[in-house]
Amino acid sequence: MTALLALENVSRDFRTPGGTIVAVRDVALDVAPGEALCLVGESGCGKTTTGRLLAGIIRPTRGRVLFEGHDVWTARGSQRGRFRRSVQLVHQDPYASLNPVRTIRQTLTAPLLHHGIVRGGRAAEQRAAELLELVDLEPADQFLPKYPHQLSGGQRQRVSIARALTVGPRAIVADEAVSMVDVSIRLALLDVLLGLRERLGVTVVLITHDLAVARYFARGGRIAVMYLGRVVEIGPTEAIVGAAGHPYSAALVSAIPEADPEVTRTKRRVPLRGGEIPSLLDLPPGCVFHPRCPLAEVGLCDVRVPDLLPLGGRAVACHVAVREGRPAAELLQVGSV
Amino acid sequence: MSALLDVRDLSIDYRTRRGDVRAVRSVSFAVEPGEAVAVIGESGSGKTTLAVGLIRLSPKNARVASGQVVFSRNGLTQDVLEMEGDELRRWRWRDCAMVFQSALNAFNPVITIWDHFVDTARAHGLARHTLRGQADELLELVRLEPRRVLPAYAHELSGGMRQRVLIALSLLLRPALVILDEPTTALDILTQRSIIDLLRDLRHELGFAMIFISHDLSLAAELADEMITMYAGRVVERATVRDLFYRPRHPYSLGLLQAVPRVTGAMGELGAIPGSPPDLVRLPRGCTYHPRCPFLVEECTAEDPPLLAVDSPGHEAACIRWRAVAERIGDTRA
Amino acid sequence: MIETLRLITRRPAGLIGLVGVVLFAAMSYLGPLVVGAPSEVNIALQYKPPSPDHLLGTDYQGRDVLAQIVNGGRDLLTIALLTALFSTSLAVSLGALSATIGGRFDAAMMAVTDVGLTIPDIVVLVVIAAILRPTSFVLLALILALLQCWFLLRLVRAQILSLKEREYVEAARSLDLGVGHIVFREMLPNMRGYIAIHFILAMTAAIYAQTGIILLGLLPLEGTSWGLMLYFANSQGAIFFRDSFWYIFSPIAAIALFQLCLVSLARGLEDVFDPRLRAA
Numbered sequence: 010m011t012a013l014l015a016l017e018n019v020s021r022d023f024r025t026p027g028g029t030i031v032a033v034r035d036v037a038l039d040v041a042p043g044e045a046l047c048l049v050g051e052s053g054c055g056k057t058t059t060g061r062l063l064a065g066i067i068r069p070t071r072g073r074v075l076f077e078g079h080d081v082w083t084a085r086g087s088q089r090g091r092f093r094r095s096v097q098l099v100h101q102d103p104y105a106s107l108n109p110v111r112t113i114r115q116t117l118t119a120p121l122l123h124h125g126i127v128r129g130g131r132a133a134e135q136r137a138a139e140l141l142e143l144v145d146l147e148p149a150d151q152f153l154p155k156y157p158h159q160l161s162g163g164q165r166q167r168v169s170i171a172r173a174l175t176v177g178p179r180a181i182v183a184d185e186a187v188s189m190v191d192v193s194i195r196l197a198l199l200d201v202l203l204g205l206r207e208r209l210g211v212t213v214v215l216i217t218h219d220l221a222v223a224r225y226f227a228r229g230g231r232i233a234v235m236y237l238g239r240v241v242e243i244g245p246t247e248a249i250v251g252a253a254g255h256p257y258s259a260a261l262v263s264a265i266p267e268a269d270p271e272v273t274r275t276k277r278r279v280p281l282r283g284g285e286i287p288s289l290l291d292l293p294p295g296c297v298f299h300p301r302c303p304l305a306e307v308g309l310c311d312v313r314v315p316d317l318l319p320l321g322g323r324a325v326a327c328h329v330a331v332r333e334g335r336p337a338a339e340l341l342q343v344g345s346v
Numbered sequence: 347m348s349a350l351l352d353v354r355d356l357s358i359d360y361r362t363r364r365g366d367v368r369a370v371r372s373v374s375f376a377v378e379p380g381e382a383v384a385v386i387g388e389s390g391s392g393k394t395t396l397a398v399g400l401i402r403l404s405p406k407n408a409r410v411a412s413g414q415v416v417f418s419r420n421g422l423t424q425d426v427l428e429m430e431g432d433e434l435r436r437w438r439w440r441d442c443a444m445v446f447q448s449a450l451n452a453f454n455p456v457i458t459i460w461d462h463f464v465d466t467a468r469a470h471g472l473a474r475h476t477l478r479g480q481a482d483e484l485l486e487l488v489r490l491e492p493r494r495v496l497p498a499y500a501h502e503l504s505g506g507m508r509q510r511v512l513i514a515l516s517l518l519l520r521p522a523l524v525i526l527d528e529p530t531t532a533l534d535i536l537t538q539r540s541i542i543d544l545l546r547d548l549r550h551e552l553g554f555a556m557i558f559i560s561h562d563l564s565l566a567a568e569l570a571d572e573m574i575t576m577y578a579g580r581v582v583e584r585a586t587v588r589d590l591f592y593r594p595r596h597p598y599s600l601g602l603l604q605a606v607p608r609v610t611g612a613m614g615e616l617g618a619i620p621g622s623p624p625d626l627v628r629l630p631r632g633c634t635y636h637p638r639c640p641f642l643v644e645e646c647t648a649e650d651p652p653l654l655a656v657d658s659p660g661h662e663a664a665c666i667r668w669r670a671v672a673e674r675i676g677d678t679r680a
Numbered sequence: 681m682i683e684t685l686r687l688i689t690r691r692p693a694g695l696i697g698l699v700g701v702v703l704f705a706a707m708s709y710l711g712p713l714v715v716g717a718p719s720e721v722n723i724a725l726q727y728k729p730p731s732p733d734h735l736l737g738t739d740y741q742g743r744d745v746l747a748q749i750v751n752g753g754r755d756l757l758t759i760a761l762l763t764a765l766f767s768t769s770l771a772v773s774l775g776a777l778s779a780t781i782g783g784r785f786d787a788a789m790m791a792v793t794d795v796g797l798t799i800p801d802i803v804v805l806v807v808i809a810a811i812l813r814p815t816s817f818v819l820l821a822l823i824l825a826l827l828q829c830w831f832l833l834r835l836v837r838a839q840i841l842s843l844k845e846r847e848y849v850e851a852a853r854s855l856d857l858g859v860g861h862i863v864f865r866e867m868l869p870n871m872r873g874y875i876a877i878h879f880i881l882a883m884t885a886a887i888y889a890q891t892g893i894i895l896l897g898l899l900p901l902e903g904t905s906w907g908l909m910l911y912f913a914n915s916q917g918a919i920f921f922r923d924s925f926w927y928i929f930s931p932i933a934a935i936a937l938f939q940l941c942l943v944s945l946a947r948g949l950e951d952v953f954d955p956r957l958r959a960a
Binding site: 098 | 854855858866869872953
Binding site for chain 2: 051052161162163164191192193194195196197198200218219220221222224225228250260261262264265266267268269270272273274276278281285286
């Protein structure tokens with residue numbers, strides 16, 4: 010089955026006064042229709058850039074972005090518009106993602122009317138109400154006449170999702186969509202996104218730095234771990250969380266504080282060497298993780314860039330793990346199993 | 347031994363366009379010397395108002411309506427809310443320091459980190475000639491390289507480094523109490539880990555007490571001895587960390603625990619808390635949590651329950667249905 | 681509409697401004713229908729002090745001053761309104777265009793704007809008026825607009841450049857809503873406050889400019905206007921007459937009061953366009 014969305018050896022550079030930053034380097038990613046995929050990583054790893062590449066908001070510097078097998082950026086006018094509408098981005102900041110001087114009704118009906126999805130104001134309002142119900146904002150007529158500042162953060166995010174749904178997208182990329190929302194309602198928002206999969210068959214890609222959120226969202230699905238512009242591991246969620254293949258993933262899983270005193274005070278941590286994360290302007294040679302990696306081997310890891318190779322159901326970019334045929338979590342004796 | 351800090355019935359009001367809002371309502375808790383207390387709450391809980399209120403940095407439109415904040419050290423006892431001028435300035439930083447969130451706006455963008463040390467020292471009467479040595483020592487204590495960090499500007503440092511600098515600055519006068527506001531929010535996982543470990547080690551070495559304010563339960567799980575959860579300006583539960591995590595008695599505490607997914611171990615029962623945070627201008631009648639509470643009965647709408655002692659020592663919850671909560675968890679000792 | 685009026689009048693400044701502007705407009709456009717054109721020349725009545733027949737006295741030709749005041753606002757206001765209309769339209773459209781097209785067009789536009797901003801308005805106005813002797817309202821309004829629009833143009837451009845990066849604008853682009861919608865429905869409504877206030881201030885500037893060139897005798901001297909009254913008061917030596925005070929004072933007061941009302945109205949408008957300050 011053709012992937013719905015695919016990144017083929019995609020790289021994206023940004024020019025800054027300090028030099029050229031390679032935000033995303035040689036990323037190959039397939040998103041299957043109806044899947045729940047999570048991109049996880051820390052700041053500077055390139056996950057947001059990858060999300061924007063998937064949504065067609067920015068162009069790749071190298072490589073191709075494919076939608077249903079077609080190259081998005083070589084398509085003509087109306088084709089390209091159709092592709093762009095097929096993948097919508099939901100932003101992180103609920104305070105900035107809605108126009109403060111437009112009511113919810115105006116925000117939702119504009120795309121419906123502009124693209125002729127419905128005819129006439131009344132039909133547009135009806136459809137807007139239906140979309141609000143899809144994201145659990147009921148009763149809809151209470152929300153339509155309001156301005157964004159009259160809604161809570163969680164409610165605004167739902168409106169953002171409803172707005173993304175107006176043009177009938179095939180996929181939604183949610184960039185840290187729950188990070189700025191209260192803890193107690195994050196799960197509800199994630200459930201709304203997951204619900205879209207079931208009810209509408211929409212594929213959802215969630216970008217987050219929070220592994221716990223990733224695990225909840227992508228259970229039964231896949232997680233891709235990114236570090237300094239590369240995908241270092243990709244595979245089924247439980248496999249990665251239970252026994253991470255790449256030492257960086259293992260470090261993340263072991264480092265994350267958990268909401269359980271017993272567990273978190275006794276968890277074994279992966280000892281990382283070295284201090285700060287390297288700057289994107291001055292990347293280490295070979296495997297970009299090697300200066301901090303406890304498994305790093307001189308002469309191997311500081312020389313050759315590892316490829317994403319299969320390892321026990323996942324794909325892992327680590328010379329040592331792949332060679333040993335065992336996930337890094339095992340080699341480092343950490344992990345929840 | 348009297349508590350280091352004893353907050354008694356503290357209430358703080360805000361004047362807003364829509365009327366007066368009581369952001370902190372009759373909050374009481376105590377911090378013993380060397381103890382770590384976590385104040386957990388979400389938006390509208392009043393936790394930040396409480397934190398800045400304790401160190402007397404509230405904005406102009408905030409007003410302490412009632413209560414006392416009693417500080418005891420070396421046999422001397424004072425009410426922080428009564429202090430003014432020089433006395434307050436001496437207390438601040440020498441006895442109690444605050445670590446703000448590491449966002450860029452916690453720093454002056456046009457001066458170097460060294461200048462921040464100088465300013466802080468000058469404000470609190472520290473001699474200049476010993477300052478360099480102290481700054482070096484403190485920065486090494488927080489695992490930063492003084493030579494690299496002191497001449498830098500705030501925007502040149504990463505979030506984690508900035509947080510460490512703020513911690514170092516707070517320890518300049520070796521206070522007995524450090525208040526931290528959202529110390530790990532907006533930081534990456536590995537950076538959070540290093541800050542948490544740092545705080546744990548520093549506490550062990552220097553023995554100061556900590557109050558940290560956060561919405562992040564896992565931070566409390568890592569560092570706290572005692573915990574309080576706040577909702578709509580009130581303390582709704584107070585307990586030891588183990589009691590609150592394993593034997594919560596207030597529906598909001600339970601709701602919070604169930605709303606936070608885990609990475610390792612079983613997923614457990616998960617679900618968001620229905621509804622939205624309360625509007626502090628128009629609070630619900632009776633228990634402020636009742637519109638969202640699965641244990642609701644008629645009596646809950648009558649009045650806001652006081653903190654009631656529950657079934658373990660030093661454990662209190664503001665809920666008349668705490669036994670039902672205990673049953674729900676399967677704790678049969680209730 | 682009711683909501684808008686309520687917000688304007690919430691501040692005392694806004695209330696005064698609104699009432700004042702409405703009164704002046706009514707006086708200038710409807711008043712002449714009541715009071716009639718200034719009376720016939722009658723030298724015997726020259727510079728008479730206020731009396732029941734002539735509430736503000738008479739001028740150097742014995743004509744009623746009050747009638748002249750009532751008649752004197754119309755031309756001034758009309759030109760001011762036209763100027764504000766042209767100025768605002770030019771500034772908004774060119775500013776938006778410049779910000780959205782970018783590139784060399786934008787660079788050229790900015791160069792022109794810089795020149796426009798540094799030109800001393802009064803000097804150029806005097807020169808142009810002296811050469812062209814404009815009689816048409818529209819022409820005069822256009823000239824005044826061209827001298828003034830640059831500040832708002834820069835403001836609009838800067839705002840649009842900034843708004844371009846906002847997430848809701850990015851979302852609108854993703855939804856393929858088209859440049860027209862994005863500029864006119866998403867971005868410009870965020871600037872309504874600036875635009876409305878500029879509109880009013882453009883009017884005040886136009887009134888000053890007109891009065892200035894009339895006083896210098898550069899505009900054709902027909903009709904009645906407050907500025908003309910001042911011109912004649914000056915050229916006919918009214919200051920030498922003891923009872924001519926009201927003839928000199930009333931046009932100055934009319935102009936000053938009207939300007940004050942306009943500026944107060946602008947103050948009252950500050951709250952109107954921010955939806956956060958409307959009823960929650």
